Every structure is written in C-alpha cells, then in structure tokens.
Amino acid sequence: MKKRHFVLLSCLAVLLSSCIFDTDDSTLSRWLSDQGLPDSYKVQTLSVENLNVLSAETFLDTTPRSANDRAIWGHQANLLHDLVFDFAFIDSAFFADLKKSDSARALIALYNLRPFYSSKNYPSDSLPLKEDLDIKVSWKLDAGSKKAFVDSIGDITDSAWYADLTGWEADGSADTSYSLSLKAKDTLVKLDLPNALVESMKDIKKACHLQLRLSIPEAARAYRFYGAETDYSPIFQVRTLSDTNFKSMYPFRMAGLVSNEETCSDCQVLHGGVMDSLVVEFSSKEVLAALEEFYGDDFPYVIGDSNDVRQAVVLAQMTFARDDSEGFSELGKPIQVVVGSFVDSADAVVRKMEAYDVNRKLVDSVGHPNMVFYDGDSLSLQVTYGLRDFLNKASDGRTFKMMMRLGYPVLAPMDSLYTNYINDKGDSIYVFFSHFDYARYDFTSMMKSPVTLKLWLATKRGDEE
8 A cells, every 4th residue: 555655646736736837727727726725826937038147167076985885996987997995904813824925815805786787787698707907006105012902093083084085195006917707697806916915914913904996997897896895795815825824804894985087178078877067057137138128127136134035936948069979878768867956054055955846748748858878968956946046136246156066867668657666556657777887978068058048937017906
C-alpha cells in the first residue's frame, strides 16, 4: 500500500504543477489555492525576448573530495583525477621483518566498481578496457613509536585532511608502469608499487602513517573503483621474507584530487561529476521595461519600502539556444542541468536551489527541456525563486544572477515524474542513473546568444483595484 501511495502522491504533484502551463481557469485556481495564493488572482504570462547575458563566469572545482564510497582515477574530459590513500598502523614484528628483507615488494589492489561497469547503462561495447599506464607514485611517510601515534591520525577530521592535500608535498616519489585490462564485472587490479617506497619504509620501527598518491596523467580515460568504506576496499600489501610472509592494510579513508587541464581561459565549460558551477548574470533593464509595458505601471517600484508586491511570480523560465557539438559524454545519455538563484536572506545574498515544476504535456511529447545531450536546440531552466525575489526588490538596481551545474544522467527523459520510483506493479523505475557522467559541456556559444525569459505572474491588478 505504501508503494501505491507514493505513486499517487507523485502523480498529484505532477498534475498540480502542470496546471501552471495550462490555460484552464478552474485547474489554475485550484493550483493557486494549493500554493497559498488567492484563487482570485489573475495569472498571465509574459515573454521577454532577446535578453543578453551581462556576464558569465565558470568556477572549476578542484577541491579534494571523499573517495570513500566511489573512486575515479585517470584522465577524462580535460580533468586529471588522482587518488590518495591514508594508512596508519602499528606492527613492530612486521617492520623488523621488512628491515631484514632484501626482496620485499609492495602492491595495491583496487576492485573495479561493479555496479557501474555491469550496468546495462554503461556502453557494453566499451569493455574490456585495455591500456598501458605510466603511473606516478608519491608518498608522505611519518613514523611513531606508540599506539597513541596511530590514534592521533584517526583523530584528524576528514575535512582537515582534504584541506591539507591541496598543498601536497611528497617525501618521496617514483614511477612505475602497469598494463591494465579491465573486464566487465569482478576485475581486481593489482599495481606493483616502486621499490623506493618499500626502502623508505625500512627505517620505521613500530608505527607508520603512510599517505599514498597515484596519478596517471597520460591515461586515455578514467577508471572507477570501490572506495575505502565499502566491502571492496583497496588493499595495500607488503611481502617481506617470503610470499607467505606479508601484511595487508586497508586505507581508513581516501580522497580524489582533481587537476584542471582546460586550455581556454575564456570558455564557459562545466564538467560532470564535480562541483563546477557557471554563474550567469542579466541586467534588469529589459525585464523591467517589459513589465512596465505589459502592466502600464512604473517599474521598478520605489514607494514605501520599495518591495514590489503587486504581482507574484508563479513560475519563471529561462530558455537558451543550445549547442551540444562541443561537449563530451561518456555514457551517451541526456544530462540534467541543475539550477540555483541568488536571493536575499537575512540581510545576505545566498544561493537557493530551484525547484522544478514539470510541464507534463511537453514532457510526454518531447521530453524534459532542462537537459543537454538531447534532441532539440534549446535548454529551458526554471528560476522561479530567483525571479520572484528579483522583481520584488528590483528598485535597488540589482541584476539577476543564476547558477548552473551538470547533474545526473537521465535514463527516462520522457518520464514526467522526474524521480526514481516504484510503479503500481511494484517495479522499480529509474529515471536517473545513480552514477555521474564525467562529461564536459561548453556553454560558451550559449552565453553569446539571446535568451528568452517567460514569466507566469499572479497579479491583483485589474478587477482587484
């Protein structure tokens, strides 16, 4: 029963939001009441065409992030992804054996991310993946003599550890090579580590803190593995006096380090799988002039506290001319564009993520309009919160600012529920893929083309005055 209730409620939400796009007065009146707006308000639409982007700036995110769940390693879409492992352990007998061994060797084993590579949504003709890798291995190594030393490493917060990685200065480094052949489901990648790392560990007597970084800057692609907090955690193994004399260690945390290799400093490029953002700014002049002509009132409103409450923005949508030709997608699926707006809150400007109201009729016929790598030549993004705040406070001369990011791949671009759900037959329906596409999308041409703003406005003008 709970599953069925979920479906009915989801359908009701879609029905209510789709009423915005309809012209039927009774359904629109019910929708207004549901939103807490007087159902006597008249809702009108206004299109403001040929808006020009005042400024567009990308913020490429290279902040170190957790790889405890999923790890990406390699080169994809002009980003280099390195992996860093954090080990801490105490074992005086092991280090005594290591000191005596002339043939000790070390390796690290990585398990490929099976749910990703075995998914029907991963291109089956891409497997197996084969590549000869030149690997740069670097490390930081600290020694201690008591259990308290190891415990103190565990007391370092993850956020502090990630922040410290931005200034990575290795104690040692060496290069190695590996012929990788990644199969579909349960491949285990075993990388032999340089002898220089083993030799550096021989000076330790009891307790060790090892931070190990792996980089493949010349890789042709990126690879996905399980992270430190999974059942298939990477294993660091050192063999000492014989093949049966070895110690296996598991990282208690991992991080991914990203290096940006984009060569165009003026291009508005976003990457999937990271937290890149594109902030776009519009002048208020054209929007306020269109409202003035539409209503015959003065805009902006400057009476009293200057907050304009003569109309409420029920829905607002920006439509851009779209060009996918300069983009790269690994999975070949449409990708959602996530939107936020900059609004006033408690005397500060904050970014508020926008909700998405589904135009059911449109989606049923052509699919969601807020995706790239899809049929069509436009991208429509809803900015309701932002425009509502902007119009109410435009008297201070502000511009309108919005933010874009690449979200998840869309598996069902014409499903109007726009969420993963269980249908009335008990089947799981996946609208979104649960793994990011490490894609690349160039918005540069889009930012140079005119933009159309469409507003759905509830107003108390006319019969209300």
